[in-house]
Amino acid sequence: MNNPDYMEAKKYGEDISLDEELYRNLSGFHIKSLYGPEDIPKFDYGTDLGLPGEYPFTRGIYRTMYRGKPWTIRQLGSLGSPSEANRRIRQLIQMGSTGVSICLDMPTIMGRDSDDPMSEGEVGSCGGVAIDSLEDMRNLLEGLPLDEISINFVSNSQSPVILAMFVAVAGEQGIPLAKLNGTMQNDILKEYQAQKSYYFPPRPSMRLTIDTLRFCSENMPLFNPISISGYHLASAGATPVQELAFTLANGFTYIEEGIKAGLSVDSFAPRLSFFFKAHNDFFENIAKFRAARRIWSRTIREKYKAEDPRSWRFRVHTQTSGSSLAAQEPENNIMRVTIQALSAVLAGTQSLHTNAFDEAFSIPTPRSEKLALRAQQIIARESGVINTVDPLGGSYYIEALTNEMESVSYEYFREIENLGGVISAIEKGFYQSAIADSAFKYQEEIEKKKRIVVGLNEFVTDEEMDIELREPDPEFEKQKVADLTALKKNRDLNVVKTCLSEVRQVIQGSDNVMPVLIKAVKSRVTLGEIINVMRDIFGEFREESIY
Amino acid sequence: MKKSKDIDEMIQQLFAGNRRAASRLITRVENETEDHHEIMKKIYPRTGQATIVGITGSGGAGKSTLTDHLIQKFREQGKTVGVIVVDPSSPFSGGALLGDRIRLQRHFLDDGVYIRSLASRGCLGGLSSATYNVIRILEAMGMDIIIVETLGAGQDEIDIIHIANTCILVATPGMGDDIQAMKAGIMEIADIIALNKSDLEGANRSLRQLQTALSVASLEEGQWAPRVIPTVSIGSRPEDLKGIDELASAITEHQEYLHTTRSIDKVKFERVEEELGLVFKDELQRLIFKGLRGTGKKRKYINSIIEGKNDPYSVVEEILNTYLIRKKKK
Amino acid sequence: MAGERKKRILIAKPGLDGHDRGAKVVARALRNAGMEVIYAGLHQTPLQIVNTAVDEDVEAIGLSILSGAHKTIFPKVMSLLKQKGISDILVFGGGTIPKKDWGILKSIGVGEIFPPGSDTREIAAYLYKVL
Missing domain, CATH: 3.40.50.300 (P-loop containing nucleotide triphosphate hydrolases)
Structure with a gap:
C-alpha cells in the first residue's frame, strides 16, 4: 500500500489498518483518510451551495430552518381497527406528535375487501388499518383536527380511493378542501421497483396518479398528493446513492407525466414531497439529502422550466432505518435510531419518524414508542444542533461526498434514460435486478464481516429478542367481515351498480376519475369493489424480470 | 439405488400420466443414475x-x-x-x-x-x-x-x-x-x-x-x-x-x-441420429474411463499431453486401438 | 457426472405480502452454494407452491413470510403435501416468525426456521446436512 497518508503515518509509528476495503460507505464509495481543499477543486459557494432557502438549496430549503420552524415529529399511529387506530393517533398527538402516519393492512394494500377470500387471515395484519368503506375512514378520522394535524396515508396503489374517502369525510366534518393538510404516499413507481404492492401495469397506474395529482392541485393546495419514496427502495436493498438517484428519477417522471397531462409544472411541483431513509453511514446520509436538494432544484428549474421557487424545493420526510435494527441486544437500536435521527436533522429533513427500538421485531410498547419520540425531542431541545443552519456546510468531506453522490446520480439518470425512461426500465426489470444485486452484496459484506453490526457479527452475546408480531386478531377479522356484510346488505344496490358503471366508464375514457370515486364511496361502494372494476379494465401486472 | 421393481412401478405410473412419477423419473435421468438406461429402454417404445x-x-x-x-x-x-x-x-x-x-x-x-x-x-x-x-x-x-x-x-x-x-x-x-x-x-x-x-x-x-x-x-x-x-x-x-x-x-x-x-420422417431421423450420437459419446466415454479407473493411466495420458509429449487425438486413437477394438476382435 | 444428485430447492413467497428481499438473497446464496433453486415468485397460494414442488421434484421448499400469516400458510402447505402422499419434501422457513411459534410449526413437521439476521451459509449448510 503506497498511500502517502499511510506512509506518513507509519513514519510516526501510528498503527493503522491497511485494508482499504474497510473504508467504504454503503454506496461503495471509497473514503479517503483525509479530505482537504483539493477534494473540492472547483468549489464555488454561490453556485454549489448558496444561502439556505436559496437556489440551489444545498444548505436547506428554508432560510432559518429549524429556528424558524421545527421539523414535524411524525410517528406511526395505526392499528387494525379504525377506531382503535383513532385512539392511538389521539395519544400520539397528546404526547407532542405534530403529524401522524397511517399504515394499511395487507388486504387494503392489495386492493381487497376484508371479506375477499384472498384476505383470509390477513385482515388487520402488520399493524395496518383495514379500510373497506367510508365507514372505516369516518371511524379512523373521527374528531381529529384535519386542518391542523398533518396526516400521512401510507397508501399507494389504492390511493385514488383512499383520497376520495378522505375528501368525503372532511366534507362531512365541514372542513374545506383548501384547508386539508397531509400527504398521500401515492408513489406507484417504487411499488414496481421495490415494494411490490401493485395491481395494474405501470402505465394505467400512472394515469390514476396523475388524476389524483390534478385533483389535488385544483382543490387541495395544502395537501401533498405524492410522497416520492426512496425509503422502500433502500429497504429492499438499494444503496444510498441508488436510493437518491432512483427516487429523483421517479420524481422527474411524475413531473414529466404531469406536464404531459397538460398541468403547468408550477401548479403541482411545489406539492410533491419526498421520503428518504436515514441509514447507518452518518455523513453519507447527510450528503445524500444535500445532493438531492441540489439536483432537484437545478433540474426542475433548468430542465422543466419551473419558475415558482417553491417548485425548486426538495421537501422530505425521513424515517430511521427499520432494516438496520437488530434483534440481537435490541436496546442497541436506541443508539442506532438516535444517530440516524441526528444525521437526518443535520441533513435538513422537514419531518422525521424515529423507529421504536423493538419495532422491526415486536409490537412496540408504549415505553419504546415514547423513547423513540423522545430521541427527536432531545435532539431538538438539548443537543444544540438546531441553533445554526447547516452546521456541516463547507466541510471538505461533506462537500466532496455531496459532489460524488450527485455525479453518480447523473450516471444512473443516463442509464435509465438509455433504457427508455423509468417506466420502460421497470418493464425491463432494471430496478428489480439492481436492487437485488445490492441486497445480496450487503448480505455478503455482513457475512464476510466487511460490514459490522454490533451484536450480530461482532461482540456477539446470546442476548436476543424474540420477534413479536401484531398478528391479525381472528375475532377482529370476523367482526370486520360481519360489519362489511351488514353494510353491503343495507345499501341501495342500484346506486352501487350505477356508481361502479360510472367508474368503469370514466377509467375507460380520459376524464379525471376522482369525482366519480368520491360519489361512489359516499354511496358506500367499497374499496375492493372499485379496485376490481379497475382490474377488469386495466388488467393485472406481473413482474417479468426477477433478479 | 432404487430397486428395479420400484422403477417399474414408477414407469407404470408415468404411463398413466402421474406427475410425481414423471418428476422423479426426470430427476433420475437428469442425474444419470445407474438405472437411467433401464428407465429409458423401458419408456422408449411409448415415445416419439x-x-x-x-x-x-x-x-x-x-x-x-x-x-x-x-x-x-x-x-x-x-x-x-x-x-x-x-x-x-x-x-x-x-x-x-x-x-x-x-x-x-x-x-x-x-x-x-x-x-x-x-x-x-x-x-x-x-x-x-x-x-x-x-x-x-x-x-x-x-x-x-x-x-x-x-x-x-x-x-x-x-x-x-x-x-x-x-x-x-x-x-x-x-x-x-x-x-x-x-x-x-x-x-x-x-x-x-x-x-x-x-x-x-x-x-x-x-x-x-x-x-x-x-x-x-x-x-x-x-x-x-x-x-x-x-x-x-x-x-x-x-x-x-x-x-x-x-x-x-x-x-x-x-x-x-x-x-x-x-x-416429418427426416425430422424424426435427425432426432434419433443426434440422440444415438450423444448416447454413443456418453457411453463410450463412460466405458473407457471406467476401464482406465485404478490403472493410473488416465493421469499419465493427461500429463503426457500437458508436457507436450502427446496430444488428445493420438491418445484417443491409442486407447481405442489397444483396448476397445482389440478386445472386440478376441 | 453420473449419479450426481444436485440439490433442488424451491423458494417461494406465499400470501399477499411483497417483501421479497430475503427470499431473493437466499435464492442467490443457495445457487452460489451449488444448488439448483427454483424461485416461484410473489403471491403464491399453498396449492401453487405444492404443485410446483411436485413438478420440479425438489427436495425442499423454503417459504419466506413476513406478514404474520405463517400460522395459516405453513399448516396449509403441510396438509396439501400430506394429501398428495408426499413425506420426503422438507419444508423450512424464513422471515419474521416469532420463536414462540416455532414449536407449533415444528410439531406439524416444518424444519428449521431462519429469522432475520441469519447467515445464508448456515441455511446452505443446514440443507446439505439434512437432505
Whole structure:
C-alpha cells in the first residue's frame, strides 16, 4: 500500500489498518483518510451551495430552518381497527406528535375487501388499518383536527380511493378542501421497483396518479398528493446513492407525466414531497439529502422550466432505518435510531419518524414508542444542533461526498434514460435486478464481516429478542367481515351498480376519475369493489424480470 | 439405488400420466443414475409421437411470455402440454437460479400442463443428452405437445433444431445487426421467427430486415418458407397482445407441412441420429474411463499431453486401438 | 457426472405480502452454494407452491413470510403435501416468525426456521446436512 497518508503515518509509528476495503460507505464509495481543499477543486459557494432557502438549496430549503420552524415529529399511529387506530393517533398527538402516519393492512394494500377470500387471515395484519368503506375512514378520522394535524396515508396503489374517502369525510366534518393538510404516499413507481404492492401495469397506474395529482392541485393546495419514496427502495436493498438517484428519477417522471397531462409544472411541483431513509453511514446520509436538494432544484428549474421557487424545493420526510435494527441486544437500536435521527436533522429533513427500538421485531410498547419520540425531542431541545443552519456546510468531506453522490446520480439518470425512461426500465426489470444485486452484496459484506453490526457479527452475546408480531386478531377479522356484510346488505344496490358503471366508464375514457370515486364511496361502494372494476379494465401486472 | 421393481412401478405410473412419477423419473435421468438406461429402454417404445416445439432466443426477448400464451392456445385446442425450460447453470458453483416458471404461473393448477425447469449443467449448447431423455419422459407421460425453451440464438447454440419438429426463434426490434450477422444461421434454426415486442420503436424496420433476409434464401420446390410473425407477448389485457393466434396457427401449418410432405420422417431421423450420437459419446466415454479407473493411466495420458509429449487425438486413437477394438476382435 | 444428485430447492413467497428481499438473497446464496433453486415468485397460494414442488421434484421448499400469516400458510402447505402422499419434501422457513411459534410449526413437521439476521451459509449448510 503506497498511500502517502499511510506512509506518513507509519513514519510516526501510528498503527493503522491497511485494508482499504474497510473504508467504504454503503454506496461503495471509497473514503479517503483525509479530505482537504483539493477534494473540492472547483468549489464555488454561490453556485454549489448558496444561502439556505436559496437556489440551489444545498444548505436547506428554508432560510432559518429549524429556528424558524421545527421539523414535524411524525410517528406511526395505526392499528387494525379504525377506531382503535383513532385512539392511538389521539395519544400520539397528546404526547407532542405534530403529524401522524397511517399504515394499511395487507388486504387494503392489495386492493381487497376484508371479506375477499384472498384476505383470509390477513385482515388487520402488520399493524395496518383495514379500510373497506367510508365507514372505516369516518371511524379512523373521527374528531381529529384535519386542518391542523398533518396526516400521512401510507397508501399507494389504492390511493385514488383512499383520497376520495378522505375528501368525503372532511366534507362531512365541514372542513374545506383548501384547508386539508397531509400527504398521500401515492408513489406507484417504487411499488414496481421495490415494494411490490401493485395491481395494474405501470402505465394505467400512472394515469390514476396523475388524476389524483390534478385533483389535488385544483382543490387541495395544502395537501401533498405524492410522497416520492426512496425509503422502500433502500429497504429492499438499494444503496444510498441508488436510493437518491432512483427516487429523483421517479420524481422527474411524475413531473414529466404531469406536464404531459397538460398541468403547468408550477401548479403541482411545489406539492410533491419526498421520503428518504436515514441509514447507518452518518455523513453519507447527510450528503445524500444535500445532493438531492441540489439536483432537484437545478433540474426542475433548468430542465422543466419551473419558475415558482417553491417548485425548486426538495421537501422530505425521513424515517430511521427499520432494516438496520437488530434483534440481537435490541436496546442497541436506541443508539442506532438516535444517530440516524441526528444525521437526518443535520441533513435538513422537514419531518422525521424515529423507529421504536423493538419495532422491526415486536409490537412496540408504549415505553419504546415514547423513547423513540423522545430521541427527536432531545435532539431538538438539548443537543444544540438546531441553533445554526447547516452546521456541516463547507466541510471538505461533506462537500466532496455531496459532489460524488450527485455525479453518480447523473450516471444512473443516463442509464435509465438509455433504457427508455423509468417506466420502460421497470418493464425491463432494471430496478428489480439492481436492487437485488445490492441486497445480496450487503448480505455478503455482513457475512464476510466487511460490514459490522454490533451484536450480530461482532461482540456477539446470546442476548436476543424474540420477534413479536401484531398478528391479525381472528375475532377482529370476523367482526370486520360481519360489519362489511351488514353494510353491503343495507345499501341501495342500484346506486352501487350505477356508481361502479360510472367508474368503469370514466377509467375507460380520459376524464379525471376522482369525482366519480368520491360519489361512489359516499354511496358506500367499497374499496375492493372499485379496485376490481379497475382490474377488469386495466388488467393485472406481473413482474417479468426477477433478479 | 432404487430397486428395479420400484422403477417399474414408477414407469407404470408415468404411463398413466402421474406427475410425481414423471418428476422423479426426470430427476433420475437428469442425474444419470445407474438405472437411467433401464428407465429409458423401458419408456422408449411409448415415445416419439408428440409434437415438439422449440423456442429459442436471447435473454429478455420474451420466450417465457410467448410460451405462456402458446400453452394457453394448445390447452384451448384440448391438447396436453409439457414444458421444459432450460436455464444456464453457474459456471462457478454449479448451482442455478431457475425463475422462468413465474411467467407460467397461471397454468400451475392445470392438470393438463406439466412444467419442469432444467439447469444446463455446463452444457453450452443448451441441451444435454439428459434433455433428450426428459423430452422422451414427457412423451411417455402422454403429453401431446412439448415446448422446449432454451436460451441463446448464437449459431453454436442451435441444438434445439435437432429435437424440435417446429423451431421458433424469438427476436426483438433493434437487433438488426445481429440479424445480418446470423442471416445464414437463421434459416437453419428457425421455421418461424417471432418478432416479439413488435410495438416498440424500430419494429417495422426489423420486420423488413428479417423478411428481406428470409426472401433471399434459396428454397427448394415445396420447401417450408420460414416466416416472420410480429408479436406482443406482454400485456395484461387480451387486446394488448398481438400475433399469438397467428403464431399458434403457424405452428399448426408447419406441422401440417411436415406431415403432408413426409418431411416429418427426416425430422424424426435427425432426432434419433443426434440422440444415438450423444448416447454413443456418453457411453463410450463412460466405458473407457471406467476401464482406465485404478490403472493410473488416465493421469499419465493427461500429463503426457500437458508436457507436450502427446496430444488428445493420438491418445484417443491409442486407447481405442489397444483396448476397445482389440478386445472386440478376441 | 453420473449419479450426481444436485440439490433442488424451491423458494417461494406465499400470501399477499411483497417483501421479497430475503427470499431473493437466499435464492442467490443457495445457487452460489451449488444448488439448483427454483424461485416461484410473489403471491403464491399453498396449492401453487405444492404443485410446483411436485413438478420440479425438489427436495425442499423454503417459504419466506413476513406478514404474520405463517400460522395459516405453513399448516396449509403441510396438509396439501400430506394429501398428495408426499413425506420426503422438507419444508423450512424464513422471515419474521416469532420463536414462540416455532414449536407449533415444528410439531406439524416444518424444519428449521431462519429469522432475520441469519447467515445464508448456515441455511446452505443446514440443507446439505439434512437432505
